[in-house]
Amino acid sequence: MAKTKKKIKVIRIDMDKCSGCRACEAICSAFHASPKYSSNNPARARIRLVRDPFEEIFLPVYAGEYTAAECMGRDKYVVEGKEYGECDFCRASCPSRDAFKEPDSGLPLKCDMCEDDPPQEEPLCVKWCLLDALTYEEREEEVEEEVKLDDLETGLESLVDNYGLQKVIDTVARITQKG
Amino acid sequence: MRYAETGYNLEIDLSRGSIERVETDPRLTELHLGGLGTNAKILWDRVPPEVEPFSPDNLLIFGVGLLTGTPAPSANRTIISTISPQTLLMAFSVMGGFWAPELKHAGYDRVIIRGKSASLVYLWINNDKVEIRDASHLQGKGAQETAELIRQELNEPRAQVAAIGLAGENRVYFASIEHDKSSASRLGIGAVMGDKKLKAIAVRGTKDINIARPAEFLELCNEVLEYTRWRQENPIKGVPAIIARLGAAQEMDEVDEAWHTANFAWGNARYRRKDFWTEEIAQKWEHTQKKAVRRLIACYNCPVRCGGVVSHPGLSVKRYMMKCFTKLTYTIAAMTNELEFDFRIAGYAQEYGIDGYTAPQVMAFAVELYEAGILTDQDLPGFPSSNEERFFYLLDKIVRREGIGDILANGVYWAARQIGRGAEAYDRNTIKKHEQIPIKLGTLNPIYFLWWSTGEKINITQIEGQMPQAPFATREEREEFVKDWIQVPNERFKEYILNWEPGSFPYYPPIPAVCEMVDWPETMHYIDDCTGVCAGVSSFVMKPPYHIHNFPRIISAATGLDIDEDELWKITRRNRNLLRANNVRRGLRRKDERPPEDHWKKRFPEYEAKLLEAYYEYRGWNKEGIPTKETLNQLGLDYVSEDFERRGIYNHG
The missing domain is CATH 1.10.599.10 (Aldehyde Ferredoxin Oxidoreductase Protein, subunit A, domain 3)
Structure with missing residues (x-):
């Protein structure tokens, strides 16, 4: 396969600086509304703050890849005496939990680093984090070319996983006829 | 479509156990905006002056600000209004945290509570599903403890809870409603909640809040943020450090308390200690504070950090959250040199759910009456000898309304008149029956x-x-x-x-x-x-x-x-x-x-x-x-x- 240059986008998360305000959730959901900023709703955000002040836990997690099946088991981290919840560090939109799913449809959400046309200078969660708990870095890497699923494909894939391919095809056909 | 607000109120009648979702008149927003203004209008319309604070006809209104829950930075306030048992006038107290945005995402601009439940209950608002649930197992539980227990039994870690502690249940006139790092403390609204036998309101919301002119709105929000950043980097010169930057007085972050300790009257608003703040005290307090305040924290969508997660040996809870001047109110009222005392007692007081401004003054008032011989060992059996221990003793009596605590729980104004024997002369810091900041x-x-x-x-x-x-x-x-x-x-x-x-x-x-x-x-x-x-x-x-x-x-x-x-x-x-x-x-x-x-x-x-x-x-x-x-x-x-x-x-x- 051919080699290509890939821009690697990194959000650096400094948990010690996080104040637990969830501005990242607010602005993320507003940006992804349609039209942009016309509504907001942290339940739709592609970042989620795991916050438990009594345990001193302030952990921003970004939505990653959709997965059809949950892991065989769960993990639970203890860091400096603080016990994090099951799967807290995991980015997956997964059947085991409601995180990183659209509240109405259950369709998976995934952080796109605010890919846009024109692109943002930095993801908006970073811009809105005045405490610099979130900062942004970019670098280039040489990688092998790959075919990337777009949002629609990811969504369809999860529908197929949920309902079966035939049912999705039938439904699309029915909608097309109605239209 | 309604913008910034949802256009719906939740009407709860605890006597009848009824729950209604009521569409509101958009004209009210044009006239009163929302929050406090609309609360005042509702109280005017529905709570005539004949209605006593502890009548079932008194309303307890949890209002959400018009911009609350939108991306407007720091718009997160709940405005709670009712008739105060202490002043017998309209009370409004405001809290931050995360409760109000959650309520708006659940689809409501306010919750209006009327009536009185026969037994202790809590309210669970989960988007369109609203339930009045039994809370008998939560009786006597601390405010934060209650919140945690409710989240566990609902299996909803993201539910936001506002709750009362023992003080609210016992209708202490300065009982607060506690939520996360914030509280609505003033004027006894927690007592009204307790009178209605409502232990808590838990909320989870996953609906959208809509904005009318999105692009313009976001640009204005960005301007607010940019100015905030600039302002935090450019504190005002020539003023005390605690007020030089944005936020509530920055007392979780700043250590220098020369201004408060010199200008506020100590004890029962008795006298100033202008020479209190010495190099030695400064060092000692810095050590205490740095050890106690584990992390600075913020309310919903706010770039400023006014709260602190506090951990201290000798607490009934592992950690609690504190903000602003509560760091000093107990210390100053108890006339102690130990900042440590405040970090310790405030943790208990928060679980009991009482106002950190009024409570210490009531305690200082009782101590002064004891020293003046107006309250005796008969009123205060086994009263300890140190002020610090006396405050813990009084805290316990007040939140339980035990013995003299039953009178002190009504605040300085009423207690002075109930005690008599010259106690009125020691009511030296109330206006309209309410304890004020002790600046003399x-x-x-x-x-x-x-x-x-x-x-x-x-x-x-x-x-x-x-x-x-x-x-x-x-x-x-x-x-x-x-x-x-x-x-x-x-x-x-x-x-x-x-x-x-x-x-x-x-x-x-x-x-x-x-x-x-x-x-x-x-x-x-x-x-x-x-x-x-x-x-x-x-x-x-x-x-x-x-x-x-x-x-x-x-x-x-x-x-x-x-x-x-x-x-x-x-x-x-x-x-x-x-x-x-x-x-x-x-x-x-x-x-x-x-x-x-x-x-x-x-x-x-x-x-x-x-x-x-x-x-x-x-x-x-x-x-x-x-x-x-x-x-x-x-x-x-x-x-x-x-x-x-x-x-x-x-x-x-």
Whole structure:
């Protein structure tokens, strides 16, 4: 396969600086509304703050890849005496939990680093984090070319996983006829 | 579609166990904005003066600010209103945290509680699904403990909970409603919640909040954030560090307490300790604070950090959250040199759910009565010898209403009268039956005099702000201060500050200037309390990112209403007068508008009368402080003036 240059986008998360305000959730959901900023709703955000002040836990997690099946088991981290919840560090939109799913449809959400046309200078969660708990870095890497699923494909894939391919095809056909 | 707000209230009748979702009239938003303003309108319409605070007909309203839950930074306030058992007037207390945005995402602008449950219950609002649930197993539980237990039993870690502790259940007149890092503490609203046998309200919401003009709105939000960043990097020069940056007084972050410890009266508002703050104390307190405050934390969508996660040995809980001046209230009232004491007792007090301003003063009052021989060992069996231990003893008695605690739980004003035997003379720091911040200074400050006398919040921290607390020493400093002062409503304010010389009280600023200087910050507080923007980035602080010039644009872009500066002033006047009207109807008159005798060493009775009259006139109120018919009618409050006439309020004063 051919080699290509890939821009690697990194959000650096400094948990010690996080104040637990969830501005990242607010602005993320507003940006992804349609039209942009016309509504907001942290339940739709592609970042989620795991916050438990009594345990001193302030952990921003970004939505990653959709997965059809949950892991065989769960993990639970203890860091400096603080016990994090099951799967807290995991980015997956997964059947085991409601995180990183659209509240109405259950369709998976995934952080796109605010890919846009024109692109943002930095993801908006970073811009809105005045405490610099979130900062942004970019670098280039040489990688092998790959075919990337777009949002629609990811969504369809999860529908197929949920309902079966035939049912999705039938439904699309029915909608097309109605239209 | 409704913008910024949801257009729905939740009406709960705890006597009947009924739950209704009621669509609201959009015209109410145009007239009152939301939050405090709309709460005042609902109380006016539905709670006549004959209704006692502990009547089932009293309402307890959890209002959400108009901008709360939108991306507008720091718009996260819940505004809780009811009739206070302590003052018998309208109470409103405000809390931050995460509860109000969650309620709006659940699809409601406010929860209106009426009636009284037969047994202890809590309310669970999960979007469209609302349940009244049994809370008998939560009886006597701490406020934060309750929140945690509810989240566990609902299996909903993201539910936001507002709860009362033992003090609220026992109807202590200064019981608070606690939520996360915040609390609505003032004027006994927790007691009303306890009287209704409502232990908590848990909320989870996953719906959208809509914005009318998104692009414009976001640009305004970005401007607020950019100014905030700049302002945090450029603290105001020549003022104490705790108020130099944005936020509530930065007492979780800053250690230097020279200003508070020197200017606030210690004990039962008895005397100042001007020499208290020494190098030795500074070092000791810094050590204590750095050890106790584990992390600085913020409310929903706020770039400022006013709260602290506190951990301290000897607590009943592992950690708790603290903010602002609570760090010192118990220390100062107990006249101890140990900051450690405050970090310890405040943790217990938060679980019991009592007001960190009033409670320490009530305890100090009891200690002073004991020292004066008015309260004896019979009243206080086994009373310890150290003030610190005495405060723990009293805390326990008060929240349980045990023995003398049953009287002290009514606050200083009522307790002094119930105890008698000369105890009234020790009620030296209440206005309108409510404990005030214990500032006892030298010469009458005309601005503070009016704020203290006439504020409907009955608590100066909720109407003061915007300006330096004292004049800068030199002209150069004043010029430096006013040069980028974009927040002023007009250029006159810059002149007032430029000409403000130290030692010029009480006759400077001139009376017309005093009226304006009292009005402007109070107006800004009313806008905050209606929009749900935190006073810590707005009305309370100097040079805030929110001000009279950008608020109208932010509100208009969010809601789609076209509100300009003049209109915003007018709405605020309407709300201000409606609050006043609620209280006038409950008997508030000029005689009540007076700071305690020893508030300043030097008093000027004739000048004070002149100040009060001039301010009444400026506001369009008569000599008794009652809004005139003309004032009310100009604001579209004809129904208020008609009610006043029907009740003969204008005739008898």
